[in-house]
Amino acid sequence: MRVKIRRGDSFELYSQLFTVSAELIADANEKLNSSDLKESQEVVIPGYESETYKVRQTDTLWKLAKYKSLPVDALILLNQEKAESGLNAGESINLPRRINSFTINGKQKYKSDVLTRHISRLQEIFPFIKVRQIGESVLGKPIQEIKVGKGKLKVHINASFHANEWITTAILMRLLNHYLLLLANGQSIMGIPASQLYSKAELTIVPMVNPDGVDLVLSGPPDNLSQELIELNGGKTDFTDWKANIRGIDLNNQFPANWEIEKERKIPKKPASRDYPGNRPLSEPEAIAMAELANSTHIDRLLCFHTQGEEFYWGYEGKEPSEAEQLAQEFTELSGYESIRYIDSHAGYKDWFIQQFEKPGFTIELGNGVNPLPISQFDSIYKKVKGIFFSSLYL
Ligand SMILES: [Zn+2]
The missing domain is CATH 3.40.630.10 (Zn peptidases)
Structure with missing residues (x-):
């Protein structure tokens, strides 16, 4: 979440407002000089996103802050112009949203x-x-x-x-x-x-x-390589068993630790869907x-x-x-x-x-x-x- 720095702000203040460690804030903003924050530069607060909220008749920043379990100054920081003029029903303001659930769904074809x-x-x-x-x-x-x-x-x-x-x-x-x-x-x-x-x-x-x-296993071969890859795959058009890289070299047989032994004993003597250690x-x-x-x-x-x-x-x-x-x-x-x-x-x-x-x-x-x-x-x-x-x- 990006916010504009106000005069007198510090990483410690942001740390208190959002209960995020000052160390993480500093590490997220390495380009800023923590002891000399300049007004209207942008700072990024880790672990938060800003979301738009439409103000209702009875809303005040104080009420909204309470609802968000945040200090009112956190909301003022996100709505610096609005905070001065007061809230009007129907207008949009920014509210901080703490991210406390997973963003990554691993249960999919992970291409x-x-x-x-x-x-x-x-x-x-x-x-x-x-x-x-x-x-x-x-x-x-x-x-x-x-x-x-x-x-x-x-x-x-x-x-x-x-x-x-x-x-x-x-x-x-x-x-x-x-x-x-x-x-x-x-x-x-x-x-x-x-x-x-x-x-x-x-x-x-x-x-x-x-x-x-990985993309070959999950999506099949790119058109321009299709014939070549089917050949390396022993004529099969199904690539789900493919283990090697796209040139038919097994990447985990490629390192100079008795590579010669693997080269000698591995069955495929040319590029294939698995186990071929390469020419060198x-x-x-x-x-x-x-x-x-x-x-x-x-x-x-x-x-x-x-x-x-x-x-x-x-x-x-x-x-x-x-x-x-x-x-x-x-x-x-x-x-x-x-x-x-x-x-x-x-x-x-x-x-x-x-x-x-x-x-x-x-x-x-x-x-x-x-x-x-x-x-x-x-x-x-x-x-x-x-x-x-x-x-x-x-x-
Ligand atoms: Zn493996």
């Missing part, structure tokens, strides 16, 4: 354009998040990263490396929405104030690593973007959301630190998912991450069944993975 819309919407309501593009897919779709929090502990979570595991994006975005609601409304989770997580951890998420693949490691723009992200930013712990199996893997060639074992224990207790140290697999993002940085990395297989998991599993997955998501920010 890349849905994701982009949802990111913009979250950015509008919770402007203390930072969004940037870390790369582009083969077809030029943005690979976006969202950052929340200012702590030393750098936590990174990603989803939809695999196209037919797109439900992981919907789940991760909903978790993010949950966290943002807790922050803006000053609430706690698992007995811990969300504001503490915010100052302890910096969370970055890449909710959709493989946008081309990091040949695909989506994989390059993720490798660059880990190389250029510090990541203390990594969580990669996949489906399915209700289990997670956290070891690689003995390079995983002891902290990983403790986290694994906690994650199992919180989710009921089975903790598995080693599986016979190489060249995945978490394999490479552990090998490279010797920090805790997890591949987490959400849900149970046949991919793509039906959206009807959304609530049960959400319930189980929620503890993992939030505990990763404070453990």
